[in-house]
Amino acid sequence: MNPCNLRGRGVLVTRPAHQAEGLCRLIEAAGGRALRFPVLVIEPTRNPAAQTLLAEHWDLVYFVSPNAVTFAHAQVDDCQPWLHAERVAAVGGGTARALQATGRTADLAPSGRFESEEVMALPELARMDGQRVLIVRGEGGRGLMAETLRQRGARVSIAEVYRRRCPEVDPQPLLARWSEEVDWVTVTSEQILRNLMAILGPAGRERLLVTPLVVIAKRTAEAARSLGFRDVVLAGRASDEAILAALCCRPVPA
Known part of the structure; x- marks a missing residue:
């Protein structure tokens, strides 16, 4: 039995598409919704x-x-x-x-x-x-x-x-449903963080900054706080399992 229950929470997964599926599967197995939104191309x-x-x-x-x-x-x-x-x-x-x-x-x-x-x-x-x-x-x-x-x-x-490189992505469909669907954001590098902010642009900046953010490196956490993020959680390690544990340790209030 999985001790983690994300209770339908939406988690934005911003990794490159070819590296995202492991984390997405863990989120979905824990009862969450993995929102695939790659902001980096390798x-x-x-x-x-x-x-x-x-x-x-x-x-x-x-x-x-x-x-x-x-x-x-x-x-x-x-x-x-x-x-x-x-x-x-x-x-x-x-x-x-x-x-x-x-x-x-x-x-x-x-x-x-x-x-x-x-x-x-x-x-x-x-x-x-x-x-x-x-x-x-x-x-x-x-x-x-x-x-x-x-x-x-x-x-x-x-x-x-x-x-x-940063892909060309239209953020409007995501921004239109942000408040209803996005409860957490995950980023796995500082470049991904900055690409996400650039793609969402001024229209999405405030929505992004108030959404809880999970990162895997201390320097990314520091960069996020300097950019104005209000709620930054540092995963214990750089693994998918550690990211899931960070999501599960402090559920987003209803």
Whole structure:
């Protein structure tokens, strides 16, 4: 028996369409209504420089997301071995599972909150003198990991294997039924948060800001509060199950 009962509450799921179904199924199994509204599109870069880097040998390869694994694996020639690396690091459980699906087990992954800060705190990465490190990410990703590892002595390269863009979406049908249907909003990155605000525009800003928001990263929670969100809930982890738990821990009043 599922201890969580969302009692028909509507939950806006803003993840890219190809990553949203797991969370949507959990919401619906808990008696909620998953309102699918993707505000981010992920697409491959097909970058020759990234393909060259992926074919080289590395002391450590770090994947920042499941998308990084998926799009990197798609760029590797079928005739080449997948990942020439002494060790592979994943930002969290979802990324580790994506790696496992390609036949490679993550050697390093944090056990707490799934963020780069947790990876950098791993004792195995405290000293990186002379090690060759490849960070696999999307275009314009955060530079904190690369900067930190360089300070620890690593020689860092970056392979950007996907890009993110904001889709063209008409928000009016959603805004017309917002007060009747949207009880919660979920966002899984700061870019998704900002895309959602841009898509809804001035007409939807106030409705969005007063709707309870669930996020999965501290920096996204801070950004949301700075933008004026009144009720921000930080999930315990970056998993679908943790997002559902955050939705269930404090039901929206009737």
